[in-house]
Amino acid sequence: MTEVFDYFAQGELPTPTLGDDEVRRLFADSFGLEIDLRPLGSQQDQNFRVFPHGSDDPLGVLKLSNPVFSEAEIAMQDAAAAVVAERDPGLRIPLLVEGPRGPMAAWWSSSEGRIHARVIANITGRTLMGSDYLSPAVVERMGELSARVSLALADFRHPASGRVLQWNLRHAVRVIDTLLPGEPDAAVRALVERAVRDALETLDPVSAELPVQAGHFDITDDNMLRPVGGHLPDAVIDFGDVAESWRVGELATTLSSVLHHDGADVTSVLPAVRAFHTLRPLDDAEIVALWPLVVLRGAVLVLSGRSQVRLDEQNSYASVALDREFRVLETAAAVPVAVMTEVIRDALGATDARPERPLEAGPLTLPEGPRVELDAGTVSPLNDEGAWLRPHTLDDAAATALERGASIVTLPAWRPVLTGSTPGPRNTAATVPTGVTLWLAAPAPIAPGAGRVTVDADVLTWVAGDETVRISGLPAGATGHELPARTRLFVQRHRTGGSVPPARVTPELASAWRRVEGDPSAVIGVEGDPSAVIGVEGDPSALAGAVSGPSRLVGAEGTLAADAGRASGTPPHDLLERRHRVLAEVQEHYYATPPQIERGWREHLADVDGRVYLDMVNNVASVGHAHPHVVGAATRQLRLLNTNSRFHYGAIAEFAERLAALLPDGLDTVFFVNSGSEATDLAVRLAMASTGRPDIVAMREAYHGWTYASDAVSTSIADNPNALSTRPEWVHTVAAANDYRGEHRGADAARYAPEAVAVIDALAAEGRPPAGFISESYFGNAGGVALPDGYLREVYAAVRRHGGIAISDEVQVGFGRLGEWFWGFQQQDAVPDVVAIAKSIGGGQPVGAVVTSREIADRYRTGGYFFSSTGGSPVSAVIGMAVLDVIERDDLPGNARDVGGHLKRRLEALGELHEIVGRVHGSGLYLGLEFVRDRATLEPATEETAAICARLLELGVVMQPTGDFQNVLKIKPPLVITRESADFFVDALGRVLDTGW
The missing domain is CATH 3.40.640.10 (Type I PLP-dependent aspartate aminotransferase-like (Major domain))
Incomplete structure (x- = not known):
């Protein structure tokens, strides 16, 4: 029988710690090469990147295996890597390196005993390791790579594949039972115990049904590499944990490594789940087992890492990983396994036959009488004029309803709420209440029936079998015999012994939580239609008639279309599909999967899920x-x-x-x-009509509109890639007067005006004096770049000298946006003949x-x-x-000057920290932040800018790129923006630049 490693027989895994000199000597003796080396981290092996002596080109990665592993196990690792490389050539896989004496693998007799050494190929690129942000596209690729390796190893067999490793999730409970008693931190022990108990409640019933195969079982952020210059990983390294285990464990291990990254929550893994399932479909038992295994992986990481550090204090690799590993477990356990399983079902479209948990009993019978329901959603009139920011809006509406004859007022569970939000963006906020909010006109008795009632502080709890009802908000001294009147109460239900749902959850988790815990409406007898709804349309003052009459809508003239669609359960992506079916494809929208925005207030936007965004582009x-x-x-x-x-x-x-x-x-x-298109079109026509000439001179890279004439003088290739080659013969262009990226930069930008004048003079000399010259007075499409001083004054004088008209396009920049100047042409100390606004x-x-x-x-x-x-x-x-x-x-121009100045200074400070920031353009609240890959060559960071904008949306900021290379942030928020909102934007952007996109 092949001898293989048994973690439970060995227990301790001290990492080899050979000195550099000894490694170099043994390497030369075994493989016949003199080398230089650089240490690499590992929890239980010792790794180096090795170079031929004096060379900067790596020979490969030297792995000194932990002495507890047998030769058969090491051979199995190399064999598994070779199989994956052969069956999936699109993956970059590290294989054993051939040296001058053949394959570079040998046993060394070292100062620490017999150690196996081998050199595997050095795979270029960067790992995903650390705590930086992982984009949905990267997470999706992680799931894809996990599935591809799993498929490649589906029928892989080896005598050593039955080895027992601490990372093999089939043995996770044994690892936890072994290590938990030795964990000295009581808080860590408590977290692990709670998380493992929840995981096993779901895993144990299906574990015998899980398919088993050999796998990598360590396809994590640390073992995937992006190619040089690439964003998506395409390489899998380190086959050190190859073994036979539950097939779904491959994906569980990959998912766990997502959870410690910046901004990650349990829903961050869903792109990987979908990608894996597409290639390697999960059966029902695997869907049920997946999240319990993620939790168990987190528990093993925490206990093993902390144990390894206590055993081997010099192991910096293990020490540095402790915080990351704890975040994995903490994040995985943040949502009950039963709920997360339903989230995964949602992601895979496997929820049809799983209704919410039915109610078996309840403690309350509320008094009869009119019941009024509050609508606190995004489009509710209750939230008009910023009322959603006031903390007492709901209580005031409820009080009005009770005064006008309602017996009961409710805010239903499981519908997104905007009312009561904070003013700042909260894109990932919990907006969906898990319980019913309740106001009563008169006290209501508690009827415990078969249940047991207890009161602790302001919470009444009713328990009957598997059903628990929790009513919070009781006044001091409450006895539990009745519910008080005119007090805001919150009623939830959950499984006895299970986790109490948070008061609100995110929209992504809401349907899953609901199926697990059920709707508490039946608990208090309010599951039917109300007599009236406040906040659908109309004013609460109409309540009296609505309560006594048949209509359930206060002041009903019909719900808003968007709200009606939402209430009927139409998912936002279905609405987007409808838009795509009926609108022309070229009529684009922001973002590939945009939020459905249905309300705005000041510099904020709110979507139908009650999430609030900071609008930084809406001039x-x-x-x-x-x-x-x-x-x-x-x-x-x-x-x-x-x-x-x-x-x-x-x-x-x-x-x-x-x-x-x-x-x-x-x-x-x-x-x-x-x-604006019509305005610039008319301005061009005015020039032609007033001069009787057809020719117009326009600045390149500008955008003036989409009508015939305004499009003809627009030469931005971002808006029309063929703009220069397709313009009509009556349009003549001059160079874009961009002192940062144009033909002339810095002090040389003074050459733009004389060159433009030369074009105008040449046309006149040809007998074609121009009817006019049109340009933006402040270069907008390029991201708010100021024209060189005096440019317009000099060019206007030239066009007038030949009888032409000077046109200033103030569509974007005018009306005080620059702060210091109400109009852009004022910055140039020039006065046009025609102004388009x-x-x-x-x-x-x-x-x-x-x-x-x-x-x-x-x-x-x-x-x-x-x-x-x-x-x-x-x-x-x-x-x-x-x-x-x-x-x-x-005084909004003054606000643009003050807030815009503060914003520009903060953006410039970011530029001192991040090389990708080329320059901050503009003035006031007409700014552009240009991203470049190289400050010398100004290579535009186009893909990076798009990714940064997508990441900002996740953080609650609406931002879009501009410029011919789409590498400039278009920073043109409403003029009412506050300094606090400007700081929020810069802080969010700083986080993106710090942690990646």
Whole structure:
């Protein structure tokens, strides 16, 4: 019989600790090579990266195996690696290295006894080790690699495969029983005992059904490598734990290594679960066993690591890993195994036949009478005008309902809640209550029936068999005989002896928790339809009629479409599929899998799950989302009149006067349109009409819009890869005046203006003097790059010298966003002939304007008349004036200057810490953070920028890339943003740059 390692017979595994000189001597004696070496970490072996003496090219990795392992086991490791490499050539696998004397494997007689040495190939790349962030794509690849190795070894057999290792999850309980008594920390022992008890309750009934095969069983973040310059791992190393075990243990081991990384929770592993299942389908027993094995792996890691450090204090590899290993167990045990099993079922689409746990009994019979239900969801009117930020909104609504005749007021379980949120972003927050919140008009008796009632502090607990009901929020001195009136109570149910559900859980976990614990509504007899719902549509003042009448909707005019879809159980991804079916593919949306945003307030956005995001890109919402003054003005005007702009009404004249008053003398005549595209299109047409010429000069890399004329002068390849090759012959371009990335940089940027003037002069010399010159006054599409000082003054003078018109595109930059200047052209100390305005002017309403002189405007009249049916309509004009009211009253340009200055300084400080930061562009709240792979070559970090934006969304920040290379963060938040929100953004970005993306 082949002799193999038995952990339980050996117990202790002191790592070999040969000195460098001895290793070099023995290596030369055995393999005939002089080497240099660098130590590598290992928990139970001794590893080095070895180099031919004097060379920087590694020969391979020298592994000095722990002396307790037999030659057969070591041979099995090499054989398993060879099988995987042969069967899956797409994987990079370290194989035994051939030296001048043949395969480099030998037994050494060392100062520490007989030790096996072998050299395996050095696989280039970086491991995933550490606690940095793992993206969903990386986690998915981890699951894929785990499955591929499992498939390759499916029929692998070896005499040593039956060895008993502490890492073999079939023996996890024996390892834990062996090591737990020696663990000196009582808190660690308690965590392990609780976690293992929960795991075995689920694992034991299915363990005999689990398929068994040989496997790697250590495909972790430490044993996968990304290729040089690559993001996704493609190599698997270290076959030291090859053995025969439960097949699903391969995946469980991989999942455990995800849990200690930055930002990881139990749902972070789901991409790996799905990827593994796609290639190596899990049967039902394996689905049930998977999370218990992850928990057991965490317990073994903690106990083994701590035991190894106590045994071998010099083992820095084991010491450094202690915190990571503890986080694995802590995270794995944060959710009960039964719940996590249901989460996995959800991820694999295996939940159809698993309803929530039924209720067998309950302690409460509430008084009859009208019951009112509160809607605290994202689109509920209860949350209008920032009421979701007030902590007493629900209590106030409940009190109003009780005063108006309701006997019972409830906030249901298992529906996402926005009300009562904190103002900061909380993308991963728990928003779904696991219990029913209850307010009573009169005290209600407790009827324990077959159950037993106890009261501890403010919590009443009723237990009957497997059913436990927990009612928290009791006032001091409560006896447990009745529930108090007009007090907020919280009613939960759970399995007796099981974990008490948290008061709220994340949306990703909600359906799983519900199936395990059930709906507590039946406990208090409120599972039927209520008499009324406050917060669907209408005002609580309508409650009296709703309670006494047949309708269940307060002020019911129908629920909002998004809320109705949510209430009916339509998943957000189904709505996205509907969008894709009916909208043109080119009409893109942010993010591959975007949150469904249904509410905005100031600089924040909220999705249908009650999660709050910081909006750092929305320069359209200049005065903040849902500003009450703007909403009020629009609502009032909609009740009065909204019609074709050719009718005579007061708002259009007043709005035009106010706009003209914001601009330099001479710019006194206004055209109203609906968008920035229309505004720049009209500005180009004005230049052509007023000069009688067709030719326009435009700056390269700019974006001006999507209409025919505005698109023709747009040459941003990010928006149109063929922009330069497809522009019409009447468009002539000059170099993008970008002093950071353009043709001329730094002090040389002063050359841009003379070169642009030369283009204009050359056109005139050819007999084609341009009708006009158009550019953004502050380079927006490139990420808020200021034009070189004096550029516009010099170019405007040139175009006017030949009778042309100077057009300033202020669509993005205008209306105070720069802080120091209300208009971008003011930064250039230049005055244009035509100004195109949109975005900020309407605060989200489609409003655009072109302002010019009376003379230029009148020349356009010779070519016909102009009208825009809804441009400058009564509602648009009133909204435009309301936006101006807020900008002026609240000094939003001053806020842009102060908060924007603080934000820019903090971003520049990040640049001092991270080489990927090339430069911070812009002024005020018109900023761009440019990412580069090399500060000398300015190679754009395009893929990195996309990944950073995706990671920021996970942290609660909406951010998007811009620029021709999509490597600049587009930092243009609503002008009302606070310093606290700006700090949140920089802190989140700093975390991403620190921990990866």
